Amino acid sequence: MSYLVTDARLLRINLTSKTIKIEKIEKELFKKFLGGRGLGSKYLADEIDPKIDALSEANKLIFANGLLTGTIAPTGGRYMVVTKSPLTGTIASSNSGGYFGAEFRNTGFMMIIVEGKSPKPVYISINDDDIKINDAKEIWGLNTHKTTDWLVDAFGVKGAKVACIGPAGENLSRIASIMNDKNRAAGRSGVGAVMGSKNLKAIIVKGSNNVDVNQAEKFTQTVRKQNDMLKAHPVTGEGLPALGTKVLDNIINSSGLYPTRNFQSAIFDGVAEVCGEALVNKKYLKNNTACYACVIACGREVVLPSGRAGEGPEYESGWSLGAACGVNDLIAITEANFMCNELGLDTISAGSTIAAAMELYEKGFIPKEDLENMVEPRFGNSEAIVYYLKGMAYRETKLAAKMADGAYRLGKAYGHPELAMVVKKQELPAYDPRGVQGHGLEYATSNRGGCHVRGYMISPEILGVPEKLDPQALEGKAGWVKIFQDLTAVIDSAGLCLFSSFALGGDEYRDLINAVLDTEFTTAEILKTGDRIWNLERKFNLAAGIMPDQDTLPKRLLTEPLPDGPQKGCYSQLHKLLPEYYQLRGWDEKGYIKEETLRDLGLL
Amino acid sequence: MITIKFYSLLRLLVKVEQVELALDNVTISQVLAEVQKKVNTPFLHKLVQGGSLITGTVILINGRNIHHLHKLDSLVKRGDEISLFPPGGGG
Numbered sequence: 001m002s003y004l005v006t007d008a009r010l011l012r013i014n015l016t017s018k019t020i021k022i023e024k025i026e027k028e029l030f031k032k033f034l035g036g037r038g039l040g041s042k043y044l045a046d047e048i049d050p051k052i053d054a055l056s057e058a059n060k061l062i063f064a065n066g067l068l069t070g071t072i073a074p075t076g077g078r079y080m081v082v083t084k085s086p087l088t089g090t091i092a093s094s095n096s097g098g099y100f101g102a103e104f105r106n107t108g109f110m111m112i113i114v115e116g117k118s119p120k121p122v123y124i125s126i127n128d129d130d131i132k133i134n135d136a137k138e139i140w141g142l143n144t145h146k147t148t149d150w151l152v153d154a155f156g157v158k159g160a161k162v163a164c165i166g167p168a169g170e171n172l173s174r175i176a177s178i179m180n181d182k183n184r185a186a187g188r189s190g191v192g193a194v195m196g197s198k199n200l201k202a203i204i205v206k207g208s209n210n211v212d213v214n215q216a217e218k219f220t221q222t223v224r225k226q227n228d229m230l231k232a233h234p235v236t237g238e239g240l241p242a243l244g245t246k247v248l249d250n251i252i253n254s255s256g257l258y259p260t261r262n263f264q265s266a267i268f269d270g271v272a273e274v275c276g277e278a279l280v281n282k283k284y285l286k287n288n289t290a291c292y293a294c295v296i297a298c299g300r301e302v303v304l305p306s307g308r309a310g311e312g313p314e315y316e317s318g319w320s321l322g323a324a325c326g327v328n329d330l331i332a333i334t335e336a337n338f339m340c341n342e343l344g345l346d347t348i349s350a351g352s353t354i355a356a357a358m359e360l361y362e363k364g365f366i367p368k369e370d371l372e373n374m375v376e377p378r379f380g381n382s383e384a385i386v387y388y389l390k391g392m393a394y395r396e397t398k399l400a401a402k403m404a405d406g407a408y409r410l411g412k413a414y415g416h417p418e419l420a421m422v423v424k425k426q427e428l429p430a431y432d433p434r435g436v437q438g439h440g441l442e443y444a445t446s447n448r449g450g451c452h453v454r455g456y457m458i459s460p461e462i463l464g465v466p467e468k469l470d471p472q473a474l475e476g477k478a479g480w481v482k483i484f485q486d487l488t489a490v491i492d493s494a495g496l497c498l499f500s501s502f503a504l505g506g507d508e509y510r511d512l513i514n515a516v517l518d519t520e521f522t523t524a525e526i527l528k529t530g531d532r533i534w535n536l537e538r539k540f541n542l543a544a545g546i547m548p549d550q551d552t553l554p555k556r557l558l559t560e561p562l563p564d565g566p567q568k569g570c571y572s573q574l575h576k577l578l579p580e581y582y583q584l585r586g587w588d589e590k591g592y593i594k595e596e597t598l599r600d601l602g603l604l
Numbered sequence: 605m606i607t608i609k610f611y612s613l614l615r616l617l618v619k620v621e622q623v624e625l626a627l628d629n630v631t632i633s634q635v636l637a638e639v640q641k642k643v644n645t646p647f648l649h650k651l652v653q654g655g656s657l658i659t660g661t662v663i664l665i666n667g668r669n670i671h672h673l674h675k676l677d678s679l680v681k682r683g684d685e686i687s688l689f690p691p692g693g694g695g
Contacts, residue, residue, distance in 0.1 A: 234650075234691035235660055242613055245694025250611045254687045256667050277615050298694070315694045456695050463693050465660045468671040502660075502693045566667025 001108075002210040005067065005516050006030050008110035010043075011131065013124060015198055016057065016116030020131050025110055030067060030517060032602060035110060037093040038493035038533040040064030040082030043113060044091065045536055050544035054086035054190075055172060055197040057117040063104065063163070063203065066495015070105025070211045070292075071219075073512050074226045074504070075497035077102045077292025080186070084544070086197075087174045087190035087349070087406050088424045088449040091540045094177075094191045095453070095492060096163075097291035098184030103161040106207025114198060123164075123202040127157060128209065136201040140170065143342040144179040147202055157206045164202035165192045166344025168393040172196050173404040175349035175392070175427075179341060183311035184291070187346040189426060189448050190406075214518035222511045226504055227295050233503035235465065240298040240499060241288050245315035246276025248430075255462055255471075256565025257435045258319070259428070261326045261379045262355040263421045263556060266432040267565040270328025274318060278330055296499055304331055310338035313347075316452075319430035320351025325358060326379030336385045343393035349406055352427035354388050355379075356407035356420050357399065365414045372397040418555045424449030424546060434557050435567035436461045438469070438477040441577045442485070444551045447537035453498055455484035465502055474573055478580040486530030493533060532601040535585070535593055539603060548591025551578060608639050608686045614650060618643045628682040632663065632670055635680050650690040652676070660691025 012021040025039075033039040040062045052058040062082040069076055079101030085092035104112075107126050114124075121136035139147045144166040151162050163180035169192030176192030177185045186192075195201075213219045230236045239247050252258045253271045260268040272278065279285045279302070289299035289311070303309045313321070313334055321327065321336040340347045357377040360366045366377075374397055375387040391400025402413045407420035407427050421428045426449030433440030438457035446454040460480060461471040469480065490509055491498055506523040514521055521529075542548075552558070553572055561571045582589060586597030598604045609622045623642050627635060640648050651661045655676075663670045664687040670678040680686065 234658060235693040238613060239690065239692040240694065242616065243692070247612050247692040248694045250687070251662055251689050251692060254611075254664050254667055255662075255669070277611065280616065452695055458695070459693065462662070462669075463660055463691070464657075464662065464669075464671060465691070465693060467659070468669065470672050498695065499693070566664075 001208065002212045003108055004212050004214065005071070008105070009108060011109045011112045011126070012115065013112065013133065014115040015118040015122065015133065015200060018133055031519060032529070033533060034067040034490065034493035034513065034529060036064050036066035036069070036078070036080040036493040036495050037082065037095070037489060038529070040080050040093060040111060041091055041533060041536050041540070043111070044082050044084070045540045048084065050084070050540050052084065054084040054089065054194060059084050059194055059197070061114040061194050061198060061200070063112045065101055065105045065110050066493060067516060068512060069495030070102040071213060071516070072223050072293055073496060074223060074230055075291070075294045075296070075500045076495055077294065078495045078497055079104060080492065081178055081191040083191055083194045085189040085191070085448065086193045088426050089544055090424055090448055090546050091537050092189035092191055092448050093492065094186035094188050096180055096184045096186040097497060098181035099292050100161040100163050100180035100184070100205065101495065102292040103159070103207055104205045105211055106209050107205055108207065108209045112203070114200060117197065118199040121199045121201050123151065123204065124200065125155060126203065126205045128207055139201055141167065143167065144344050145182050145342055148182050151202055151204045155204050155206070160204050160206040162202055162204045165195045166342060166393065168344045168404070169193055169196035171393065171395050171404065173345065173392055174409070175346045175353065175404070175406045177344050177346045179344055183341045185341070185346065188348065188451065192344050213516045215515040219512070219515035222515055226508055230295050230500060230503045235502040236296045236499060240296050243276040243280065244288065244298045244300045246279060246313065246318055248315045249275035249318065250277065251462065252431060255435065256562065256567040257432045257462070258323055259421070259430060259432045260323045262324060262359040262419070263432060264359070265564055266435060266562050266567070268323035271323070273328045274322045274330045274333060282330065284330070284334065291497070294497065298499060302334055304334055308335065308338065310341060312337040312341070316430050317347035317351070320348045321385050324351050324355040325385055327382045327385055329382040332382035332386060336389055339386065339389045343389060345389060345393055348429055349427040350389055350392060351385070352421060353392070353403050353407040353410060354385055356410055357388065357403055358384070359419050360411065360414050360416060365416050366399060370397070370399045421554050421556070422450050423553060424550050426450040431458055432557070432562065433553060434562045434571045436471045437474055437573055437577065438481050440553060440557070440572040440574055441477060441481045441581060444553050444574055444578070445481070445581060447534065447541060453488070455481055455488050456498065457481060457484060459502070466505070472570060474576055478577050478584055481581060482584050483527065485534055486527045489530035489533040490526055528601070532603065535597065535601055536603055538593060539598070542592065551591060606635060606680055606682065606684050606686065608635065608688065611687060611689045612692050613690050614647055614688055617647055617650070618645045627680065630680055631676065632665065632678045632680055632686070633676045635686065651688065658691060660693070662689040663687070
């Protein structure tokens with residue numbers, strides 16, 4: 001069977017009452033919010049009180065496919081997990097690739113809204129319209145790989161795909177991820193803890209319905225042209241397939257932006273040992289892998305000398321478990337990455353939290369007795385990263401139990417929250433914003449807290465794509481950040497991969513969306529859709545009590561100049577950029593959304 | 605001496621990590637031409653096309669991107685370190 005994109009339905013499962021409902025989605029909503037991040041956020045904002053405790057039964061967990069997920073659109077395999085974050089208190093939308101999203105779309109459902117809380121561990125199985133809530137006692141406690149294998153075997157239907165949590169999510173770690181296809185992560189903002197709080201271990205899906213689009217012929221032509229563009233572009237056609245995202249280690253380090261030892265430096269002297277080139281030269285990299293409908297194939301299939309195999313590390317994971325912790329042992333970093341995938345921990349937050357623990361311990365703020373005779377968290381100690389990952393997932397010791405809730409809560413528990421390199425309590429990724437002014441504004445204003453994939457300003461400011469901007473210049477940066485954020489919201493809601501945007505632009509995304517929705521949106525109108533989604537998230541956050549004073553960076557990055565490297569002496573000029581950014585967004589000078597802006601965007 | 609470091613696909617292509625050249629006060633264009641002779645492997649087409657930098661090419665002189673100096677006319681002096689990256693990206 002096949003169905004039109006806009007005929008996709010919504011599956012609502014209440015784990016308290018064990019009820020399963022199938023609902024229609026109003027067609028107008030696709031035009032206003034597309035799908036994925038946009039549509040999921042619309043439903044969440046309409047259905048929950050933003051002030052609730054994220055780990056309470058009142059929170060909802062939404063798995064939302066993008067508008068184009070499961071179609072032949074380039075990189076169209078991505079889904080979003082939308083919920084209130086237990087890490088940040090903001091709205092969270094955590095994105096993942098692999099094959100789960102496309103399979104889930106083949107069931108005929110656009111979204112699953114999980115409500116309530118099961119009294120005992122369960123998993124959900126979906127085989128087209130055959131939907132069940134099943135006992136999960138056999139798999140509760142298992143890691144994500146064993147869980148996936150058990151479920152596929154028990155389900156007995158070839159090609160079924162699994163999204164699940166590991167021990168970290170079960171133990172309500174606020175930095176727990178949801179893993180699908182074993183190694184792909186809806187990683188950030190603690191979405192795995194919300195799943196754990198509902199006693200939901202996994203969702204397994206199998207569908208047999210193809211997704212049709214309105215203007216099929218035009219759509220197919222557009223897709224063919226855009227796949228050619230992706231293959232011809234040096235970044236998506238050559239750089240990413242060969243070296244993956246770890247092509248960045250040396251670019252960012254040589255530019256003096258590679259956060260080292262908890263952002264105490266921006267140059268890592270161990271980079272040659274751990275960079276993407278080393279992963280190739282040491283022959284650990286065996287192959288590159290692709291997600292659904294992707295011609296880029298940036299995934300890393302890696303085998304260590306011990307024979308241990310897995311995926312990764314990607315740039316962010318390699319950095320957080322490496323330079324952030326001062327660790328230059330590529331085998332330990334890769335092993336730690338494998339562990340994060342299996343335990344269901346977000347690699348960025350996990351590595352950054354260990355880095356914060358290392359600084360807190362070395363400065364004497366963590367008493368030795370809290371270690372309970374376990375490994376000392378010291379910079380450069382590769383044994384510590386491996387030990388504390390497991391420690392966090394299982395909340396093993398007094399210290400690891402605190403670390404399980406992320407760097408901010410760890411720092412606060414020991415009286416030094418300023419040593420947590422976070423924005424809105426979420427750990428920052430692998431670029432020091434003191435040397436990239438636009439990217440710093442992006443971090444500070446991200447609606448889900450510290451994050452690089454809400455408007456990747458590294459692309460113009462450092463990589464020179466689509467054009468090269470001076471990273472220290474301020475003029476025009478607020479406008480660039482807004483456009484990048486709006487375009488990213490569109491890509492996320494369309495169900496496409498952000499990496500496609502190295503080769504494709506607003507016009508290309510417009511063409512795909514118009515063919516599917518049978519609309520005639522201009523590129524400006526498509527960007528306005530992104531602006532609408534951005535403001536919907538902001539409105540939720542303000543109602544949740546996340547105030548504009550949290551649009552900031554850690555004190556270190558605002559007041560301590562970069563100590564070394566080509567950008568020595570620079571620090572973030574955020575205060576000079578925020579007023580213009582607020583104005584461009586249609587917010588008042590204090591950062592609150594003006595009523596006229598909400599009205600113009602159709603959010604009132 | 606001027607040190608020229610190869611990264612990413614260039615390193616896989618020319619199969620050396622770095623070379624040194626006894627030059628001083630020359631443009632980056634001249635340096636690149638000399639480097640290509642020295643490594644005896646064509647690689648310039650990965651960085652420059654039609655006399656201009658390919659979008660996404662990153663060439664650093666002591667960590668400074670030549671886009672913000674004088675592009676391919678940027679001057680290189682003895683003791684400088686040059687880093688060459690073909691277009692790359694990630695996140």
